[in-house]
Amino acid sequence: MHAPPLLFLDEPSTGLDPQSRANLWQHILQLREQHGTTVFLTTHYLEEADRFAERVMVMDRGRVIADDTAPHLKATLAGDVLTLGFADAADAERALPIVQALTDREVRREDATTIGTTVPEGEALLxxxxRRLxxxxxxxxxxxxxxxxxDDVFLALTGRTLREAGETADATPASEHDASVQTSEPTTETAGAQR
Incomplete structure (x- = not known):
């Protein structure tokens, strides 16, 4: 096990304090860099998968329902949540069609003086x-x-959070609800989230 070509890890960071989690991830990344090791792992911490994974695989009830990079999945399946606030309800009402003309996603009233939308590439739309307003x-x-x-990606794909997936009262065992994250560089390294 000095430099394995492939390594499977099942939730290696569960129960670790933040410093130990950081040390573990440093070791995992060094394995890849120094030995070209392909690492496939599952984790309950989707922020780990988002930060370190090169490839994300989402599984639901034993089926792969998404497989891509984290940025692409987030942009296409979840999107940025944009919120614009105005001085009064009249300005919010006038702003609604102007912002709606900029996107094919629904622009909605959040409250009397606020509108919002969820869009891909929100940093460009905002x-x-x-300027248009x-x-x-x-x-x-x-x-x-x-x-x-x-987490937003998993919710968009399945209609429920990872926690809800594990707590469903139907006949499906919680172990069949997976969100996996996969990474690849010279070799394929995979990280995942499972519930």
């Missing part, structure tokens, strides 16, 4: 929307863009 004489008071997570 400044464009603000300004040109229309509508002042944006607040603007936020929240990038998606792999």
């Amino acid at each position: 400044p464009t929307a603000i 300004d040109a229309a004489g509508i002042a944006v008071r607040t603007a936020t863009g929240v990038p998606p997570t792999l």
